[in-house]
Amino acid sequence: MSKASQQGPQRSCIACRKVLDQSLLVRYVLSPQGEVLVDYGRKLPGRGGYTCCEVSCLETAVKRKQFERIFTGCCLPPTYEALKESLVKQVRQRVANLVGMARKSGIVRSGSRLVMTELGRDSELSLVLLSEDLSPTIASKVVSIAENRGVPCHVIFDKGYMGQLMGKGERSVVALRSGPLAETINNEILRYKQIAGEA
Ligand SMILES: [Zn+2]
Missing domain, CATH: 3.30.1330.30 (Ribosomal protein L30/S12)
Known part of the structure; x- marks a missing residue:
């Protein structure tokens, strides 16, 4: 791990609970319409949830309804495929x-x-x-x-x-x-x- 990874706020993955610098995690926010959005650039407003940069953690988070748990109230159940596609696009x-x-x-x-x-x-x-x-x-x-x-x-x-x-x-x-x-x-x-x- 480089020094840079030790700086900045730490967040935990909602699937595996690993705590990492937020720059090493993928951020998600809830849109006003209640959709879970991938916020890879960590620029969107609102409370964020995080997963590791591994699709296995994203898949687990969806399966275990972790997004619904962290974005309480009006969160539409996201699909793994849609979130993965959006993530791939944003990293590219x-x-x-x-x-x-x-x-x-x-x-x-x-x-x-x-x-x-x-x-x-x-x-x-x-x-x-x-x-x-x-x-x-x-x-x-x-x-x-x-x-x-x-x-x-x-x-x-x-x-x-x-x-x-x-x-x-x-x-x-x-x-x-x-x-x-x-x-x-x-x-x-x-x-x-x-x-x-x-x-
Ligand atoms: Zn994880």
Whole structure:
């Protein structure tokens, strides 16, 4: 656990009761209509309930009617599928926002040739993102160079969306220079894959 995880308010998961820093948990609030909403960005007003970032805890919470218990009164029974779908979408959006932020702070390289060249040198690249629609031949080339360098590679987004995040045309290979932002993005992607069931 990093130091950062020790800071900030602690909350407990309504399913397994584990107490963690709230940044490591998923927040839920009740809409005025009585619907349970996922509030991954922890921005919505109102009293919140929390689960671990694991779908098993979300599933348990729904099954055991924990949401109805914490949001007393007018809480409509949520479905696991709907909450999971919303959570997956929000984590994916968070990754996209962070990648856009990385681009703005100038720590991003994009384009397969450039990334492969820089990875081949002793560059400071510490994370590689490959689009879902990248050709398998190029993908395996990039992955093998990155693996040699001990740089993690993740497949995420399509090249149109990746290009959009880069403020360019299509981009199928994007790499980030090492630093806290690259580390945060790597962690968010791992979380995303775990929640979306791709890992
Ligand atoms: Zn839990």
